[in-house]
Amino acid sequence: MSQSRIRSAPSGQTSAAVSTTDALSPYLDTVLIGDSIAELEKLPPKSVDLVFADPPYNLQLAGALHRPDQSLVDAVDDAWDQFDSFAAYDAFTRAWLMAVRRVLKPNGTIWVIGSYHNIFRVGTILQDLGFWILNDVVWRKTNPMPNFKGRRFQNAHETLIWAGRDEGAKTYTFNYDALKAFNEDTQMRSDWLIPICSGGERLKDAEGDKVHPTQKPEGLLHRVLLASSNPGDVILDPFFGTGTTGAVAKKLGRRFVGIERDATYAEAARARIDAARPLDAEALELMRGKRAETRIPFGTLIEAGLIAAGEILTDARGAVLARVRIDGSLESGGVTGSIHRVGAVLQGAEACNGWTYWHASRDGRIVVIDELRQRMRASLGTSA
Amino acid sequence: MSQSRIRSAPSGQTSAAVSTTDALSPYLDTVLIGDSIAELEKLPPKSVDLVFADPPYNLQLAGALHRPDQSLVDAVDDAWDQFDSFAAYDAFTRAWLMAVRRVLKPNGTIWVIGSYHNIFRVGTILQDLGFWILNDVVWRKTNPMPNFKGRRFQNAHETLIWAGRDEGAKTYTFNYDALKAFNEDTQMRSDWLIPICSGGERLKDAEGDKVHPTQKPEGLLHRVLLASSNPGDVILDPFFGTGTTGAVAKKLGRRFVGIERDATYAEAARARIDAARPLDAEALELMRGKRAETRIPFGTLIEAGLIAAGEILTDARGAVLARVRIDGSLESGGVTGSIHRVGAVLQGAEACNGWTYWHASRDGRIVVIDELRQRMRASLGTSA
DNA sequence: AAATTACGTGAATCCGTGA
């Protein structure tokens, strides 16, 4: 049995009060190598404080996808993401969620992350099994992959579900004030802006290839653990991968139990967690989330009624005219495009800031449209 | 039957080409008062272009829930356990989605909005019925209600699912270029920042109370209809409420069919839509991408004398050469074919856009042949 | 050396039409 797991940190490293059953202690801060459900059976019931799960998404990708420059998109086509049908995926989901539920303390909570391919099925099964959803949280990616063919909206987010073990459980951990401080003294919203995992944080093998196709950013786990666990708590991750959950748990003074079927991933996780160092309070202070800056596309002003479709905009002197169209584009003498493009073309310039170039008539006065944008911002408050 | 619906706008108000079956025309721009599923049965199959649905998500539904066999689910009983509750909601959801699917054109798409209480069940059933999810979209509220107890994250978003009727349906409407223009020349993401419905837009009754508890903002519908419908299209809303979908549809030159059980809501919707004014056709023009441009075969440029038979084309660097033949094919080192095929073969690529790959020499300058095509288009004027 | 340009890449259900 000792072969089947990798100890990645000396137990007892955290001096904080650890309230775990003795039966769990052999597994603390280790990665169990094996099937999630089989390994979960070995753990004592009602022993972990928090679960974070990043299960296979069941992407169902058909063919190869190329970027406009003909380069191939490196798809997630691993065997572990292949399921024969929705029914097969549902059975798998139900099984691991039931196994997790046995292990979770009555006041514990669970996080599951997914995309539209699988998250609706996960959410339904969570509800069917008696979990009680507390929030769905949207991870907004600062730098998502574009939609290359222009056939859909850019898939710019993933969804997390946060749920209690039971409907009645009221005493779950939620560090409301810590998150409010984190968020510059306004309560944390259900939409989080966080970059994807790239650069130095992304684990690479000797050839420079990514070790795991879907490594999650530590910033995401940081916020999850900060919100819903306390120092010394035990975090279970049944799809450990390359151990983001374990690395962040160690940094934040939490304990972890990881389960991972792939030995290569598990070994990468062990090395990574070994190298991680618990943060002191000062370092924690530095990890404050940046607030999302309010970007207001021109089209939004039309939706909001601050500018009317069909309205005529002019340059500062009133010499150049353009008509606003319903999609937020402008039209002037056969030239169409964004406020910036049309401004540039009409001036014969390479570029143009449409916000300062174009003006509208308001109450008999000519106002630059940037002023209308400021009004929009003001009406939105600082919450964007 | 005429009592069961309210005509809220004169039919034929929109002069745009309306491609609806005659059987649907009696229902156009009206609100049918009645149960969604029963009213949907009256509509002809495959007759609507787009569905927007804002179904109830309160599990203690006050009114009728139908099983797939149309039988009425007994009144919600406090003694029901959780599973029964979800089962009833699922049966209701399955029933109205099946009814909607019958009415939707094969290339039509559907939007459903919900919160974590119901959206996972809606998404699962959509997938089970064969709908094909295109995106999940997050409506990020600029001004959500705070969480007063401080026990959860501020619930600051709702989720929309956009799905095609069938997996294979490829030719659904998506105004990619219009949305890109809207968003100042970067493709529209799956997270939308839009204010909740308040202020003057919010319908109030004589006592100053809001008419409907969950009136959706017109900005949201504006973006939905702009993205996934064309002028003259028929938009079906089976949970019409106070008619946001109808009001925006009228403004944007679309037709609508609304179904609403509550006569008070339906009457408020009718009055509201009557007061709405359609935008003029010029303002409704959308950015059209290259896909919508008239196709100009390469050979046409030779016929027009813009490119000479026998002329040598090169890649951007002038390293690769090819000869133009009289039939509009290229020849280079024994390779012959279209400008696209030859470009692909010479690059060893799967595909190649010959219009942007090949260049010609004009007045001592190297110009991409796509520029010559644009001159051709310009010379054709708007007649195409 | 500092600044600029070029290149690679990420959980992706990613073309449309006519024969």
Add this chain to the structure above:
DNA sequence: CTCACGGATTCACGTAATT
């Protein structure tokens, strides 16, 4: 129905290469 083929299509970063 399949098949062929014209030709349309990307954003934010991190890192390396170049000026």
